[in-house]
Amino acid sequence: MTTTLNLWKHKLGVLPESLWQRTELQVLILADNELKHISPQIRRLRHLHTLDLGHNELASVPDGLTELPLTEYLYLHDNQLKELPPSLGRLSGLRYLNVGENHLTSLPETTAAMTGLVELRAQCNHLAALPGTIGRLRNLRELWLRGNALRCLPESVADLAELRHLDLRENALAEFPEPLAGLPLLRHLDLRSNHLSSLPDWLAGLPSLEKLDLRWNNIEPETGLIDLLRQRGCVVLT
Template identity: 55%
Template structure:
């Protein structure tokens, strides 16, 4: 089960889902060696700090990451008030993880496509209105892509090439329609698109056959597509805070569905078949 803790703005800061610690980094005091460090509450820290979790991602128990900007494959420039990413960053062709969160970025250079070894990229908590097509060139991006808390309304079709990406967060933007590029990311295990303006999900979501978690709370969804029932690995659906008026009975075809969260939904008359879904072991919160 997922547990949420709210940040100072009332938004979830820390999610515990299937053993992975997620959300945004926070600063700490200097570590014992006197180096400035940051405590991360997100997979970015796990990738950068060492260790391995149950999905094979790099991780640690402390989530304390010394700020690194000189050498090595992991670079965090979190909350450095950059405004613009230094050109020197694009010369770091060896980078595997790059954190540019919370820097007031309004644009991103096409040169990001040169960082072909990236496995994790965090662009969250900025003011981006677009992301460059060249991100689609990062076909080694396998672990995490954070685009949350920006001003995005669309994603370039080139992102469809990120077929090995397992985690995508596009929450807290201004999407009215789930970008078609997302449904081309066929390796996705977890998709977070909360706090947008989504009015529907496309039937092409059926392409995400590895998807286990779908988080779409606080949107404008009135229902889900029938195709949702064809996702063989789907475990969790979070529909909290949506104006849902109906649900597809095809959800009964979801062999591994464990949790359907309908809290804060006041517009739905529960269909009779929900009882059958619960009898099969799916927990329905309503």
């Protein structure tokens, strides 16, 4: 008995009711099907650990989705979502969440309860701020926030001790986010296309930094700090 069903790009429009009888499914791929609605019957898929609903026309997260035992991947990118339900925090074992390319203006505070997250993608939305409790995501290694309206980061970002990759390009940052100073494992920091004009001295104290992208800001391209970073092997793009 197969536990994977891949219906990618079938242009279904509407899902057959018989789908919810496939209670053995562990992986369900419904991407790119012009779907506007998912039946609450999805809650019957009690073994589902991976769900791909990307590239559809969903205006809300399906009822019953947060009752699923999702532990691997949840793709909701490229839909018409304007908000995420607080119940999303029930997915405490989920490792990968992609809500990029929607119309989100905020993430629920309960996102902080998703402590299993290793990667969070929320790029190309309208986020002006992150939840103040986001630092509780202690397992987070990658955070993708390109194309939002962020002017600062909450202080709790300093608690993301496992963070390796942070993408902040195309936001509204006028100053380097101070909470980044305490991230010992941060390797790749992308700050392209913000409003930065200077570099903080603490950048030199990030022990794991391997790549820093500063292009399309207002920073003087040749500074002593940039030279210092390059001398120790960090790739700095200006």
